Amino acid sequence: MSAYRRLGLVGDLVGTPLGDVTTGLVDRRPTDRSVRGVLRGDGDSETEIENAKASLLLRIIPLRSAGRRSGALILLRDVTELRLRERELVSKEATIREIHHRVKNNLQTVAALLRLQGRRMENPEARAALEEAVRRVGSIALVHETLSQSFTDFVDFDEIADRLLRTVLDVSGGPAAANRIQPDRFGSFGMLPGEVATPLAMVLTELIQNAAEHAYGEEGGTLSMAVNRIRDRIRLRVSDEGVGLPDDFDPAASLGLSIVTTLVEGELGGTLEFERRTGGGTTVAITLSV
Structure with a gap:
């Protein structure tokens, strides 16, 4: 009775056709089986009814006597608050996606x-400095x-x-650099938080x-x-197959590598190492x- 009162019932349920009462209270929506048909209890089924005021989950279990239908047991659960929270979450997710967009x-x-x-x-x-700034802004935009x-x-x-491997190589040195330098990725990062x-x-x-600007020759x-x-x-x-690190290599002397060091050690809490590869190149x- 309390649940049906939330749907908007006025009066008593006892002695009334449940299917007719329920159909008059819920929102009209195209379904495979009408609410009235489900509440007849002909078969074991589960359905949800709702209107602007409440949402109810119904489980219908037919009762049989001597092989014939004699009635039905209807289990009812008020899921109004649960559906409200779900809609709020969907709304928040849509808002967050719109913000990122x-x-x-x-x-x-x-x-x-x-x-x-x-x-x-x-x-x-x-x-050149403005072009580097464009690439940095572009990498952030890609994540969003x-x-x-x-x-x-x-x-x-x-x-x-x-995408970064393709686009940064193309922008840094143009199509010629993209053709000279072949990008390759092994392994998987998986899903990462924003x-x-x-x-x-x-x-x-x-x-x-x-690497595109300093490691490779023609x-x-x-x-x-x-x-x-x-x-x-x-x-x-x-890793690259380029000319390798100079003897007086100092990552602090490069703005780009200084940014890398700050982001890895300061923001990501990780470690960073520069290694000379045997046979040439840098890792x-x-x-x-x-």
Whole structure:
């Protein structure tokens, strides 16, 4: 009675056709079986009825005597609060996705403005600095674009890493660099939370860009990304086949590598190592917890 009162029932249930009463209270929706037919109790079934005031979950169990239907047992559960919470969660998820979508659009606008400003620069160093800023903003926008299409706060980072490998190489050195340098990825990042994906995307952008601009000559080579994830521990190795590290190598002297160091050690709480490869080339090893 309490549940039917929430649906809007006025009067008593005793002595009334349950199917007729219920049909008059619920919202009209196209269904395979009408509410009235379900409440006849001809078969074992489960249905949910609702209107603007309440939601009820009904389980109908037919009762038989001597092989003939003699009635039905109807188990009723008031799920109004549960459905309200579900709708609130859906609304919040949609709002969060919309926020990520708008952030992505705003970041792309900023990148376009920086790109336009760079074209007006006559100083090559200033133009190069603006181009680097465009790439950094673009890597953040890529994460927000992925989050805007996700129903959770986690993203498939493998897709982001592959897109960064393609786009950063193409933007850093043009189509010629993209043809000379062959990107390759081994292993899987898996699903990463947004607060990890954003700085990690920036780290990869800087490492890929640095390798494209400084590691390779005209002969080109392979830029590989090896990922080993065990539970919440990720070990990432970004390796090139380039000229290798100079004898006086200092990561603090490069803005890009300084950003990498700050993001890995400060924001991600990981470790960072630069290694010289036997036979030439450089490996950047990153270890972090997610």
